[in-house]
Amino acid sequence: MINANVPRLRRTLLAASIAAAVAMPVTGAISPAAVPAPVPATAAPLRAATPAALAARYAASRDDILAAERTAADHGDRWRARMLRDMADPARRFLSFDGRDGGRAAEVFGDLATAERIAVLVPGGDTHLDKYGLLRGGALRLHQALGGRSAVIAWLGYRTPNTVSLAALTAGRADEGAAALRPFVRDLAALKSAARVSLVCRSYGSVVCGRAAPGLDVAGIVLIGSPGVTADDVSALRTRATVWAGRGGRDWIAHVPHVQLRLPFATLGFGTDPISPRFGTRVFAAGDGGHSDYLNAGSLSLRNVARIVSGQDPVEAGSRA
Template sequence: MSAHRLRRVRARAARLRGTVLNLIVAASVAGPVSVAARPQAVPAPVPAPVTPLRALPHDLDVRYAAAREGILAAERVAARRGDLWRAARLRDMAVPGRRFLFFDGRDGGRAAEVFGDLATATRIAIVVPGSDTNLDKYGHLHGGSLRLRDELGGRSAVIAWLGYRTPATATLAVLTPDLAEAGARALRAFVRELRAARPGARISLLCHSYGAAVCGRAAPGLDGSGLDVSAIVFAGAPGAAVDDAAGLRTRAEVWAGRGTRDWIAHLPHALIRMPFATFGLGADPVSPAFGARIFAAGDGGHSDYLRAGSLSLRTIARILSGRAPLRAVGGA
């Protein structure tokens, strides 16, 4: 190896070590705060097996009823344990008119809430949330999904998909794709079941924050083994756990946007594979090198993409509907 090439290799290795060190230090400093803030584990019953979605709308009604019973059972356990906050959140989730395809109150919680008529919808959007989303902090996911359904209108449905254990913000877990791997397997299975039940519908994904890594890990499979969706939209994404859009290996349209006041822009964007672990979540999805189509996300912050009346909400709804966005700002 020439001296010039050796210097380049050493310089690149030093940069990688520096990036990893920065990631670890940032997580170590902020980690104790977020760990302390995480909701305590609350015991909950083991959910009953779910009925496959075959005959709609009958199977939907069965699933909704079973999930409601599971929510009420978890509420009773939380109340007996004295966790009044969790019990109140669960009572809100069990009110008549709310519909869940599945529910599991254990380990932070798993749930999939439906807004709209899934049996007749021709456009279905699945919202995949990011870090710190759990049953105790479910309101933001619920409100955003409801506003997205209102914006989509017509024969549309939105599914708020809390189908994986999300990492706590600013801990080492949020800086690696480890939890995204399990989330990706669950997301693939969910989309596969939904596609079988609604073969003619336009199904799309809205992947927020760490949820982008879940979608990125779930997407690959041009041979048909990946996600059968029409569009994948990354909003406020620190990375999609791939080096670029080509790494998603998908036929879906790939879009990315970030609000001008989103702090996620200041995080390191890298995917560093080391013998003992992988750090980072990949390249910046809104960078030209990534290769996504870029949409205008307005001036909102990290939690504002589905804010009522926002440019990002209107734009995302148009993309998920298969229409041109209000104003694209570049990209592939």
């Protein structure tokens, strides 16, 4: 009798979370997508990861950022304009930039020309230009943890859902993201065929990676703070990559019902918990942090993500390895 009530309880919890998503407003003076930006200049495909080719691409992206900065200033959005001026710093390196619809960007940390280990960081919900600093900070710390001959790409390549929204409970935005992530990774693998490329996918970003996984040419897929990836187990991802999963001890995502509820208008939820034994990932110790703490400086989770990206086994809690 108790076992029979478990699915019902999970569905009740999921229904409650859906009601909260619909009822709770997302506050903010202005939607990030409402700030206008010009169409970016058409950039020629990147044919080689040489210093000269990369410098030309970074310069072209910088021009797109400055054009968006001027448009934001003309629109009277001083916050966005100031942030874009910072992004246009010549010391920063963007493979691409588009300021429209909340923003798309791919920023490189490290020297992509010489990198032997590359991590593509795929963010979760509520990530857009006005909150880009959170994604950038995590990418910076991961690159520092990786050390020399490595690069991290902060990939804001899709329209992320608001954390408190119905969109965050469905795979629609993840499918949009997967459609952009696949060609990005394919082109990156072609440019850096000798490098070890891994995806580091946080929160809703793990849903994006799960939808993009089939046939993707990467060494590893690292899921952190994942609500599920819309697959029953690792074999359903149809990938040759090693799939890892970690969850912090204080991450609220553990309390999200790991089910999928098919309704007439949508399928809600993301299925099996990626850290459960029946899913089949390689589970690594992620410390006792919360949902936004996985790439915090000095954390066990950051240390283990860096080790996995480098091709090393993660360490257990308390280890000095």
